[in-house]
Amino acid sequence: xxxxxLEWGGFAYRKVQGKMDAEQYCEILDEGMVESxxxxxMPENEWYFQQNNDPKHTSQRATQWFSDNNIQxxxxxxxxxxxxxxxxxxxxxxxxxxxYETPSKGVHELWERVEKEWNKISPExxxxxxxxxxRRVKAxxxxxxxxxxxxxxx
Numbered sequence: 001x002x003x004x005x006l007e008w009g010g011f012a013y014r015k016v017q018g019k020m021d022a023e024q025y026c027e028i029l030d031e032g033m034v035e036s037x038x039x040x041x042m043p044e045n046e047w048y049f050q051q052n053n054d055p056k057h058t059s060q061r062a063t064q065w066f067s068d069n070n071i072q073x074x075x076x077x078x079x080x081x082x083x084x085x086x087x088x089x090x091x092x093x094x095x096x097x098x099x100y101e102t103p104s105k106g107v108h109e110l111w112e113r114v115e116k117e118w119n120k121i122s123p124e125x126x127x128x129x130x131x132x133x134x135r136r137v138k139a140x141x142x143x144x145x146x147x148x149x150x151x152x153x154x
Contacts, residue, residue, distance in 0.1 A: 020056060022055075022056040022059035022060075022061040024056075025056045025057065025059075025062055026061055026062055026065045029065055029069075030065075033049070033069070033071070034071075037071075044070055045070075047070065047071045047072060048071070048072050048073075048074055049071050049072070049073050049074065050073075050076055051073065052080070052084060053076065053077075080140075082136060082139065082140050082147060082150040083137065083140060083150075085129035085132060085136070086129075088129055089121065089126075089129065092125075093114065093118060093121075096117040096120075097110075097113055097117060100113065132150070136148070136150050
């Protein structure tokens, strides 16, 4: 299994209006997932996807979308920051936002700060997180599913 699917799935971006539901989630998948796998020249029988167990991800609609597109969804434990490198990016981003001397004056200023700090994250930081996946999985197996050094301390 290549880790490319994890990279696309973990770090793709699309601005969503309001709270995302299963329909919006499938629209996002439609907009680029299959195309991304094809551009990566991955054989169709090697398409894997990792996501957390959010209800929109496990909805009948999303499950059908993955089946229709011949994409294997990895079984994944819910609430598992040890296995979700995106959680480390959120933690990093929150830390950067807390370093501002004054709180944002509204949602627009907050969004500008988020965008500014997100754009400062280097490609190497993304790569490091993606490449940590085999070590993360081994650590969770060794801990019998318990917490590992990858757990985010909040």
